[in-house]
């Protein structure tokens with residue numbers, strides 16, 4: 190259920206409607222929009238009696254939301270959500286007419302590795318650095334990441350090169366740490382339906398980048414995001430990273446058609462990860478171009494200066510020189526769509 194407020198409704202009227210909703214044992218989520226505030230209601234088992242709320246001052250109408258997701262839906266907020274990620278070198282904007290690039294190694298390996306690649310990345314103008322400290326690996330014998338030591342290195346790179354940090358949390362314990370060090374908390378594909386982790390991330394004070402599960406439908410993806418918003422975290426961006434199909438020419442099948450599908454249904458920004466989406470270095474550039482062309486709000490790419498020596502995902506990591514080309518081309522394609530890369 191959504192309560193749509195008048196454009197000139199006062200903060201007191203909005204507060205009174207929220208209080209009334211809460212008094213019914215339900216949860217109120219005011220969603221300020223460009224024109225008016227809508228108030229999402231969750232916690233109801235069935236239909237809520239419309240009459241009570243519609244009679245309150247400042248209310249235009251109450252509309253039942255038929256979709257299973259509510260807060261992430263465009264019904265709740267017609268205009269795009271635009272995220273502002275603070276970094277030591279100013280804000281990075283994601284969504285609306287701004288496209289953001291996130292680049293870095295799959296994992297933080299050594300100080301030398303991270304600083305070398307971070308320096309090259311910063312030189313290309315990319316302002317968000319990725320790098321896993323906690324790695325969800327298929328095999329328990331594969332490199333699992335250096336944990337907090339890696340987070341400390343990311344924090345060092347952050348200060349040295351003015352980059353915002355995006356890094357993955359795999360459980361509650363790592364989320365506590367990641368929330369402290371990073372600017373964006375990444376929830377990986379394998380954890381897209383880890384509901385207790387989603388609830389914890391929903392209570393975090395940092396933005397969340399939520400990756401699509403390897404076999405998740407659009408509804409499942411949006412419902413996972415709904416967990417984050419329902420716990421109070423509205424700073425959420427989605428990320429398509431390829432799904433499992435019968436195709437054997439690439440690691441995954443990058444489902445670019447989900448970008449316009451998400452945009453139709455949700456106000457949240459959606460990024461594309463062509464690295465995990467293809468698993469192959471030579472496919473990262475062409476699919477990055479396509480992702481920007483299809484309307485993605487950002488790209489997440491793996492970059493390594495010596496990919497053959499990478500401890501994980503070397504095959505799909507591009508070289509810093511290729512990132513330069515990617516940035517230049519993304520800017521040109523973005524311009525055609527009246528958008529800009531920041």
Ligand code: PEP
Pocket residue numbers: 295321325376377378379400430465
């Ligand atoms: C990653 O970004 O390094 C990663 C593990 O991604 P995904 O969760 O999409 O596999």
Ligand code: MN
Pocket residue numbers: 295296465491501502
């Ligand atoms: Mn990886």
